[in-house]
Amino acid sequence: MTTRRDLLGASAATALLAACASPTPSMQDKPPIVFVHGNGDSASIWLTTVWRFESNGWPRERLHAIDVPYPLARDDDARPQPGRTSTAEHMAYLKSEVEKVLSASGARQVVLVANSRGGYAVRNYVQNGGGAAVVSHAILGGTPNHGVWADPAYLPGSEFNGAGPFLTALNAPKDAAGDEVTGPVKWLTIRSDNNDKYAQPDGQWIGRRGQPTHVTAEGPALKGATNVVIPRLDHRETAFSPAAFDAMHRFITGRAPATLEVVPEDRVLLQGKVTGLGLSSTDAASGSYANNLPLPGARLEVYAIDPATGERRGGPVHAQTVGPGGAWGPLATTRDTRHEFVVAAPGYATTHIYRSPFPRSSTLVNLRPERLPEADRAAPAVAIMNRPRGYLDPARDRMAFDGQSPPPGALPGAGVATSRLKPAGPARPIVAEFNGERVVGRTWPDTGIRTGPGPWMIDVTVLELHD
Template sequence: MPQNFQFRPSRRSFLAGTAALGLTPLLACAPRPQDAAVAVPQFDTYPPVIFVHGNGDTAALWHTSIWRWESNGFPDKRLFAVDFPYPLARSNDAEYQAGRSSTQDQFEQLSVAVQAALRQTGAGRVALVGSSRGGNAIRNYLKNGPGPAYVSHAVLCGTPNHGVIVSNDKLVGSEFNGAAPFLRRLNDGLETVPGVQWMTTRSDAFDKFAQPDGAGIGMPGTPTGVTADGPALAGAKNIVLPGLDHREVAFHEKAFAATWDFIIGSPPATTKILPESNPVLNGKVNGMARGVPTNLPVEGATVEIWETNPQTGARLRSAASHRKVTGADGYWGPFQASPTATYEFVLSVPSQTTTHIYRSPFPRSSAHIHLRTAVVADRDRQAGSIVTISRPRGYFGPGRDIVTFDGQPAPGIPAGVPTNSTSTLAIPRGTAQRTVVCRCNDETIAVQSWAATDDRAVIAELHY
């Protein structure tokens, strides 16, 4: 197991002993204010919840889900999120590939995470909630490891349980190929494991990885042998969330409601995120290895946080509200935020593009606000400024979502099944720095167009 494997509770410090697992302690956040949802003691009898991210992702994708759990009174000390060090799968699961992980790697890391959560909470079993590839790790741990003794519930959200394709000559050896060894073994015999309660969530028709045509995996015109019900499992409670895409079936408020109901046994009191008076933010600067994103911490990164004008994105003060150079653990906080303020995060890593990340207000505390420098496409490097609108918890669906720059349709969003989670606006050279208003449905973020000639990139990162 890599020494830098990261596994963190939503905000509280780990108990003594976790350092032996390579799990660095987390700074405790401020006490919960009176106007926020208060943790309900009765929830201590329910299993702690561990969220498991998907291919190429980070624990950061779960922060809005964690907010919704907390808003219903679930104790933050019983909510955890895994940050796999090498989140991208190997092309062939059986062959080493630098900067990528095998199913065995994630099996071992998830096993460590479960034991850490059990020690932290004193619970007997946990609930596992996985998005996409995260469900592969969960199924592997439950079928081929000790998981059933330690897991009460397994929720798989958009997991390609029967593959993104079933083929003997394409994606050979991939863990996402229904004909390759990994999924063949998982689906041999019972698709679920007795003693664990199982649920899947899936789209009706908008999951890019559950389509009869291979366009969503870069193979247009190729039959996949997969249909919309590919994520369903025999023996599980299989929930269809109409109109949602591959990511939304994990991170949308409807996905939260279905997951809460399944684990708790009754509907949540609210799907809204209730604000705190004094949210405290923290997160990790994640790195790159040979052009591949990793979740390994970056030491020596500089993070500045500036409060901005929500209408223009301009900085409100002459000095940053927060500045820190990261240590060995990569963490840039803690930072005391306002629940109504908009912020610009400036991430500077030596020899990488300086990245200006603009965010909507943070209504609640989170230790999962992870950052990574932008990777600029060669075609965009000649622009005067590069502005990207990014939706990590969903894709952009034409006709379903309103996605605009300054009121004009965002470029590069194809018709049909939602497949893109980013859109980039290249502003011509010679244009003075200006406001760019980025919108997706009800979330609007105003940014400033920093000069690409200074090796700077701008991202408007959406919460929802």
């Protein structure tokens, strides 16, 4: 729905946010911010957003990204489903995390920033969980507030159904003006003009091509909120792009950020968590689902690598067996060093993860080894290009994977975040490129050395973009 507060474009958003930002904590008293990830994601997806807030003066200890243990929604919110959370469980977890942040910081209120499904937990917490008293600002990037679809006949109990009980209750008018948001919290939604895969009139991205969803690009907007539209953004970029950060900063502070860039640090300390995949059947590949539970017993090795070839420069600069909590690190490094992270665990493919250098310290360098689908089990090697904070859109972006442009599997419409290759031949460099970011790694052909049962447990190369 379009409200009088809807604006199109970054320049209009700038003017609106400067005018609408009401009394807020001063720039000297940066409020604690709690970041809430979306369906199937983890805290690590907020890495670059946290860096941007730090680069604009936010103390690191006031920036908290939560890790929902089971981040996937149920197919039917009212029915238990292994490895998935209900809306009530999701909200309860967020509430407990906010209470921890309030206690640790001594603040009276927090800012909540969410992407996609995370916005449901934020709205539920503010409306039904007592959050209205402790949340000053709520920012929702790409949250499908009126559903990914709105069809009483299709998965009627899903929280993503705009005609279902969960969203119907959240969107019920709160006052005589028909506002859908709960006060006194100040609300901001950020959406795309027409490029969000989960705000489309056709069901292509939910497996129902040619069938109407009964939602539009305006679905993330909320009556009573400040609704900002930024052209061409995809579903994830509504929360993780520089333009989205700019809107967030202006809304919280009433001022433009000093920079949209990540300001490098001289001393970089990296740490995070090693997580795995749960199982919903006896088939370790087809029956797996994403979770953020620790993977104790996993072996991690980190190598400094040559930036041009991906070759290791000597032995590991860090090595450990992951303990019960899943934590790894810390690793002291420099802002210019490129690394290879190798994660090995029984039942998983040994996974070699390559990324751009880390310009700043982070506790959000989370790592997850791969399980291979049936189609990849006989491959000589597997390589994956992964863009966690956005999608691969050949109609919009400049990108290539191992010299192939567009990367295999990338589709117009910003709906695919990964590309997969099965490179043959001896080990060699392999490159992922996206809008100027260039990640170099190595292929790892099958050596016959297994880390778990089954002939399909080959090594996997993952080239992951910071972007």
